[in-house]
Amino acid sequence: LGGQADYFIKPKTVEQLKDVVRRCNENNIRIYVMGFGSNLLISDKGLRGAVIKLEDEQFAQIEFDGEEVTAWAGAELSKLVLTCVEKGLSGIEALTGIPGSVGGAVKMNAGGNFGDFGAAVESVTLMDGRGNVFEKSKPELAFDYRRTNITAKFILNARLKLNAADSEQIMRTVKEIWIYKKNNQPLNTKNSGCIFKNPRGVSAGALIDRAGLKGLQIGGAVVSEKHANFIIAE
Known part of the structure; x- marks a missing residue:
């Protein structure tokens, strides 16, 4: 597309x-x-x-130091979630089933009904449009619904503060979230995730559905029949 x-x-x-x-x-x-x-x-x-x-090896690293995790921008979000489960670290299970990279997830404060990424972020390393690298810590960061106050051109990595927990219990939570999303979202398709933000008090998908737009196709892009806020590739 x-x-x-x-x-x-x-x-x-x-x-x-x-x-x-x-x-x-x-x-x-x-x-x-x-x-x-x-x-x-x-x-x-x-x-x-x-x-x-940013997807090469340096930008895809996930580094562990006790309950702190440094996830680079090009790391896959799903890999980060599962690796933290294996390490017995809880705090980002809410990101289960969300496609994308760590950098994008931090920038837009990815999340959903089960929570948002920003809750786990302690600091970010950034690069501006002139190539200057600098860090912002938690007090300097603001995470809101699908937005942050990060204006730098590049997010290089994010340092997360998680909590030690039982891996099996974390995995049960991950599976519950996955099953819920699989039943309600077109996860088995080539899709770009939820596209539109929800207006206050109402679901964007429900509004698109009410407008009769499920199945609408323009070129190779189709509004999902399963969840109207997903656009899938034909």
Whole structure:
């Protein structure tokens, strides 16, 4: 789905990312940051500029230090959840079944009925549009419904504070959330996750359903018959 960008770049290290940012600035090339494509639809006309994706080994690390976890932006959210279950660390089970990368999940404070990512975030390491790297700690961060006060161009990693717990009990919670979502969401399809934010007091999916738009197709994008706030790829 969607058109092509002028440039698609996957730097391998933070230093390479700094160099890419510098070159883009020198040549007046607009920068777009892409996670795993959740909540994202790209115009068939494509993008004029450079799309940067942080997915190489350095950017996919998950590091453990007791009850603290440093998750890099390119780590897969589902892998982070399951790895924490294996380590007996509780606090992000609510992210079960949510597609995407850690960076994107932090930026939009991913979550749902069971809780949000921001509750576990202690600090984030960021890079601005000039290539400067800096950190923001919990008192400087604000997490709200599907938004944060993070304005930096790149999220490099997030440090999480979790709680030691019984792995089997955490896994039971994860399975309960997964079953609930599997019964109510099109998890077995190629989809971009929930697209629209819920207006206060009402479900966006219910509004789209009431408008009779389930099954609506434009090109290869289709409004899911199972949950109207999901757009799936035909």
